[in-house]
Amino acid sequence: MVGSTLLGAFECVLAAWAVSRDLIGESITPALLAATTGKNAATHALLWTPLTVAASVVLYAVKATRSGVRPCVTPLFIFVAGGVVLSIDLEIAHRASVPYMLGAWATAALAAAAAFLFGRWFGRRRPTLARNLSRGVLIVGSVAFGLLVWIFAGSPLFNPAGWRPTDTRMIYKRSTGMNVLWIVLDTTRADRMSLYGYERPTTPFLTEFAKESLVCDRAIANGMWTVPSHAAMFTGMSAREHGTGHRNLHLDDAFETVADELSRRGYETAAFSNNPLVSPRTNLLQGFDEWRILYHHRQLQQFSLGYLCERMGWTPPLPWLDGDYGASLTNSMIETWLNRPRARPHFLFVNYMEAHLPYRVPRRYRAMFMTPQQVARSYELRRKAFGNCVHRLDRDFNITGGDFVGESDREVLRRQYDAAIRYLDDRARELIGMYESRGLLDNTLVVLAGDHGEYLGTHDMWGHRFLAYQDLAHVPMLVRDPRDPVAARIATPTQLSDLYATVLNAALPEAPDHARADSVDLLATRAPRDAGAKPQPADRIAICECNGPAPVTMKSFATITDPVVLHRTSPQIAAVGGRYKLMLSADGQRELYDL
Known part of the structure; x- marks a missing residue:
């Protein structure tokens, strides 16, 4: 959920930056930004969570220790999800040339390697702090994920075909003109x-x-x-x-x-x-x-x-x-x-x-x-x-x-x-x-x-x-x-x-x-x-x-x-x-x- 939230937020920020350049005299509402992030995060979670679980099972199957699994699953997620997402985003932006694609996967690989090395180093030097930090990130990420998905579920983005206006029965004061x-x-x-x-x-x-x-x-x-x-x-x-x-x-x-x-x-x-x-x-x-x-x-x-x-x-x-x-x-x-x-x-x-x-x-x-x-x-x-x-x-x-x-x-x-x-x-x-x-x-x-x-x-x-x-x-x-x-x-x-x-x-x-x-x-x-x-x-x-x-x-x-x-x-x-x-x-x- 934490990774899906970060991926959803990353893509939403990129899209918001691109869209903001075309806006004249208006702005993106915070509610729409939150609902869009929630939609992205929910979709990523539905795809990547089962894949991550499957990867963890495979690692356990080859008799990896519990302490060895933690720094490996996260880098794997960063590499695969990051590479896929960056590649598709480049295609959406009409930048799907070979150099750009290679750059996307290289970026994902470097990010995964950095996460792996940092996790190993931090886990050995500060094991207690590392565990507390991991728990804190998990709690904050889960709360953020839940809040964003809740906002998304209440917006017209959740089900465009099924969205209906509130059944409002109110009588406005008649204006002087038509x-x-x-x-x-x-x-x-x-x-x-x-x-x-x-x-x-x-x-x-x-x-x-x-x-x-x-x-x-x-x-x-x-x-x-x-x-x-x-x-x-x-x-x-x-x-x-x-x-x-x-x-x-x-x-x-x-x-x-x-x-x-x-x-x-x-x-x-x-x-x-x-x-x-x-x-x-x-x-x-x-x-x-x-x-x-x-x-x-x-x-x-x-x-x-x-x-x-x-x-x-x-x-x-x-x-x-x-x-x-x-x-x-x-x-x-x-x-x-x-x-x-x-x-x-x-x-x-x-x-x-x-x-x-x-x-x-x-x-x-x-x-x-x-x-x-x-x-x-x-x-x-x-x-x-x-x-x-x-x-x-x-x-x-x-x-x-x-x-x-x-x-x-x-x-x-x-x-x-x-x-x-x-x-x-x-x-x-x-x-x-x-x-x-x-x-x-x-x-x-x-x-x-x-x-x-x-x-x-x-x-x-x-x-x-x-x-x-x-x-x-x-x-x-x-x-x-x-x-x-x-x-x-x-x-x-x-x-x-x-x-x-x-x-x-x-x-x-x-x-x-x-x-x-x-x-x-x-x-x-x-x-x-x-x-x-x-x-x-x-x-x-x-x-x-x-x-x-x-x-x-x-x-x-x-x-x-x-x-x-x-x-x-x-x-x-x-x-x-x-x-x-x-x-x-x-x-x-x-x-x-x-x-």
Whole structure:
């Protein structure tokens, strides 16, 4: 236990040092640091304790004396565990070259030798003190181990799939303004949600929630990936107007965002983002008073044995090794944030990433859509089957071809994507339930949207790096207005940028109309309740843009001669109007689709 605690603390300190370099305006909480150390220590103890016991038995079997065993087991543990842990940690840090690996095992050997020599010398010179010191270290180490594991067991890290918020029934004093809860389900396709008619039950909660919401049936993402889409939502501008993209990741301060306006009007603003690109580094969070970039806090949890399970394609029996992309930790932190007393209205923005590669979702959700054999295979596809699936699918599949992924494996990945959406549906239910249990939902505008979709083998592509087909462009979008929570659907094209005017006009009714060329107030299009007609805004053309891959990605196409593959590097603009979609590419190609 003592050695496992030290190993867990060592790895946690290394991860905390790496993560702290990426944090801007936030810090790692002591509770999360302790829980992570407890998780690492518990996992190390489950592996190394039986191995250490077995080594001790072997030493006794060869008739080693009791006094001779003590200085031998500990050095052996230091050498084996230290070498394994350091080697895997180097691979996690992308430093797994031969010199680094040799250095790791040499370090472990030197540490083991030092422990052996010190133990022999100290045991002979100060035998009584050595025994007392050993007992003291054992007691302190055991207490520390128990305390850390206890903290870990009470955190969402212990069982991400099973974590649930406290059943809090409290009524908050109604604020003078309307609260805003804005949820982005990153990388979600509308056509993979039962809310939009998909045959698998991926969104039972959102389907029910839609009975009180305005649902956009033909919502179009302004951009095909994170930064331009979020910038469009937050500013109400087209991707071309706000100018963010692969060559400009920073949203200009001159553009006013929803958070800017609400903060200026007295709102408390906070963001919890699992996407590292929705962060201060891209300036997408300008106007927010505080934020948590959960992606970095989740990186704190990376450690050697968890990574080893992925490398082996092992289906983990331990709940904490079968995690998510951060949704459970996100909701845990939001619960703490919501429990603060506040007199002002608030704007809370949340980004979940489970539907993004590698579709990290707990086993029980995979089992909803897969056979047991497919579930087992899904864990092998993470790193064992063909290497890092994120790199292979997001890059190699689209450039050199996807022959390395058979049709059966593609189906497993599609079903895993469905499982991720089903998991997010439960987490959205959980988050909205927190508002309801606190009496906040009746005074909260709820917005839920996807920022872009995902190719799942269609057009011979995977991920969302290239072009602007409907697989990427068609996203979910719904709005629940607490002043009039009735079901309605908009069948004409809408855009993510419409959320800018929709949110500000609802939250700030006394302010001037925030509608602009690329941002229509969706709630203003609703027919009167007694009219019995579906809301149908005037026919419009929705625009989506793909500004081409990043320069570093373009280098990978240097040796490609296939015109179909080369076409993927072309910037593209698409217009959706009526039943048609027109796509214009910079390489001169034109495509017209009947939707």
